[in-house]
Amino acid sequence: MAFDHRKYVAFKPVAKTNRRWPDRVITRAPNWCAVDLRDGNQALVKPMGVAQKQRLFELLVKLGFKEIEIGFPAASQPDFDFCRKLIEENRIPADVHIQVLTQARPELIERTYEALEGAQRAIVHVYNSTSTVQREQVFGLDREGIRDIAVNGARIVKAHAAKRPATEWTFQYSPESFTGTELDFAAEVLDAVSDVWRPDQGQRVIYNLPATVEMATPNVFADQIEWICDHIKYRDHLSISVHTHNDRGCGVAAAELAVMAGADRVEGTLMGNGERTGNMDLVTMAMNLYSQGVDPRLNLSGMAEITDVVEACTEIATHPRHPYAGELVFTAFSGSHQDAIRKCLALREDNDPWHVAYLPIDPRDLGRRYEEVVRINSQSGKGGVAYVLERDYNISLPRWLQIEFSKVVQREAETGGGEIDSRTIHRLFEERYLKVNPSWALKGYDLHRDADGVHAKVTFGLDEEPYHLEGRGLGAVEALAAAIEDTFKVSLAVEAYDEFALGEGTNANALACIRILIDGQHFSAAALAEDTTSGTLQALLSAVAQQVDANPVTAATSRADGISSH
Template sequence: MPMLKDPSKKYKRFQPLNLPDRQWPDKVIEKAPRWLATDLRDGNQSLVDPMQNGDQKWRYFQMLTELGYKEIEVSFPSASQTDFDFTRRLIETPGAVPDDVWLQVLSPCREDLIRRTVDSLKGAKKAIVHIYLATSECFRRVIFGFSEDESVVLASKCAALVRSLTKDDPSQSGTEWAFEFSPETFSDTSPEFVVRICEAVKEAWGPTKENPIIFNLPATVEMSTPNVYADQIEYFCRNISEREKICVSLHPHNDRGCAVAAAELAQMAGADRVEGCLFGNGERTGNVDLVTLALNLYTQGVTPNIDFSDLQKVIKTVEECNKIEVHPRAPYGGSLVVCAFSGSHQDAIKKGFQIREKEGKEYDDHWQIPYLPLDPKDIGRDYQAVIRVNSQSGKGGAAWVIQQNLHLDLPRGLQVAFAKVVQAMAEQKGRELLPTEITDLFRETYHLDKNSRFNIVDYNINPDRSASPAPPAPGKTQDTKNLMRVFEGVILIDGKEYKLRGRGNGPISSAANALRTIGIDLDVQDYKEHAVGRGREVKAATFIECVAPGVEEKVWGVGIHEDVVQSSLIALLSAASNFASSRHGSPIIPKQTLTNGGLQVPDMQSLEHKAE
């Protein structure tokens, strides 16, 4: 097979700035930027099926204002009648645009298109006219055939035209006007030329500290690593005059997959404002993702001033209007990003929540959970979805589901045992198991709803007074705390009642000894117990691990009841049922003990001998 030519030979390395005294690496982001949502313009023009339906754009606009966006680029009015009409509808519908929200519209540097653009904004309370001109050597040479001087003249002339049609026109005095200029392809333009053309535009517009000009510096095509973009922004902020009269805005695209990083570093370099789209919609690989940028701020202790507390509702609107699904692994918004399938991840998350609960931490306390940089509740997710279980999951995943749904804190051994049951079902179904399926499987495996083989009908557990070495002193009550216990009860086994009796050092051991008389020979290896609920509704949850002599496999039983002793007995019978089932149909009760369908109970002497 012939060797292909090396494609790297036809690409030229992007030259970084010579900025040895750069300051941005030592900076941190301490406040949210001004946000500009361009979903209805830049995002919309990049859709396969643009939101031509005015109702879709209307719904999207209302969502953006509810989220807290104060600057929204709503249209390209000179590009289509649909965009023009949508802008007019917003302005002419009473109450449609909150008083503190700026409507921004876009136009290229052409006189006729600028006039049409300004006409679309007549009567608006707050309006931003945004014009752009590509400034890179490639675009000037290939598209326009412009020199640098010609570009400066055109940009200055268009800025002056916007001024004459807006803030200098007495008929427009009812509108608060702002102005934005974008040297398009900024990231591929000589930084010296960017400063030069922006100085000319600034002079033509005449900004003030109270009403600064917006210079939007877009990475129209992302061409370098994010640190180079940050250098370019810092260079501009240092060298543009009257910095106090300027709002430096960012518009990063994601061609290299670094738009979020570029936007964050550029804010550290001095930028004041960020333009982008929810979930990164936009031309080619998209604009910077405003959701990720905003929620990243939360994780650094900074409020983004945007309300994503019901992120699922936002996702629904975005998907329906854009007809593009949010990727399952998209930061924060993806359906899989706040959950874990890996066993080690699940175990770490579960332990993190357990420690947080044990320490009694409240919602506002410092958040520190393994693998979860953001509390899922802050974006409207509940903890049910944090851990999801498939055939690759470990013990922690299923245990988390049971803890969330049944409020049972499973001992480690039971976690391991139940994980095998879950894994077998997941492999059988060939898919992820739903929380309801895992919960139902636990209930069935440990007989929480109904034990079809063993059930308590009646029982008594009393001290074995016959073994007392001496009668009590006259007028004193006999001390029985160190005496053995005797279990006497009726157990329903496979639908038939049997009277059982056993002796041991406590309720569980005496009941276990009673079970030995019917061929269920189990030794209790582990016992755990905790409360479920609080107050008068509290119940006891009991977990018992048992092993049979000569059998390696251990069995677990679970019991839940208001009475602690009965909870323990139910757990023992749960384990007994699982032990009997593991014998693959062998009779539970040895034939020699059966008499006319009943049980021949050994006398007390033989029972005590057997128990000992």
């Protein structure tokens, strides 16, 4: 079959000249309704059992949802039984409204009220399809016929509620496939339902406007919502809700723009589970608001628990790049990203506004650790490697050594073809820079300063065969370097050396890093010691040992005789 775009017709935009929503910002979270237990459940290959539904219901309550759609009890015995279980076992908190869905058919509405018998408060969500394609091709009805279904359903819902005055009832109506319905007809149906329910007389009413199938760009949906808000009766006495799907990948964007356009309420599911490409993702939208300084009125700080429960109940794995919840969304492998994150975190004070490169929110707000932010692979650079050593081992490296060591780590990553963990990075650093040849291990030193500079006496090597060097220079490093040059007959220049005091939690108090040029070749080493002078002298000895013979006695003799040890 040919790939032919001509079979599709572009969605016509709403004819509006007075759009207000583009100039608005969201300053308050909408009312949320979680539909995981109904809409999300009916989209699963293997629907949830009662135990799974109960676990997910308890999570939704814990997160702060006050309206939770628990099922379609008239169409499913497990949903009916679950509804009865929640009510009879008194599992519904006093401030939570359960919501159930039913088609606008008399026998289904009656069965729905049987399932809700004894509930303290409940939302009866009734619907029928109003779209042009459904009217003409599915039901074969004209506008009047579709409107009559809605009105008749509204009357039956109201009549059954009147028989059960002990329950606090909320009526909700959805014109299914709202986005494919002519706006004037959608308003006509809603007004007809309002004339039955009379929200102006105190009945709590929600009109839920679903993008049952996402058919256009989010701005078109916002226009539709704003148009409805401007044209229906009793707008100030009822709640406008939206229920977007993700067929075009814009479910969250459409819901956000709809709130800007006047919607009071948003339905969706945790992680966006739903039919076809999914429902509007409640976690993403709520966290989007949070990232803008708006209280989402949900507590999503335990993101690991949320993903664990959702995965266990739905048997759907969370994508590692899922916004906010995915394993890798706060992880930087790129070298430049890692360097920027490291620098921003180093400058940030605890009470500062959050402005950190590449991190839209603080991972700690979701129970994530900074250990998860920077992870190393072959794409990583000096900043990420340095950050891991600082974070996990309190080791700070000078810039020149960051650059050099990152290449060591990169080669290891390229060889293994995967991620390098923190322990491996530390092992590589120890093996490459900190490992001390026993024949070149510092035993002690004696420094005397006089008018000519520093006179250094340095002892190193094995206990049974110690080696002694003496030299003069402006400082301890220059004095030892001069002694090495004279004894081993080499040309030695110290290109860089840096000393760092280490914080608590380490056996050593100082780290010294040195880079030398000896006989035209570069060598680098580092040393941990109790003091910076010991560390620097040991680092210099270790660097020299990489070029000179392993045994300093042999090396000194052979070089003195004019024989190179290499």
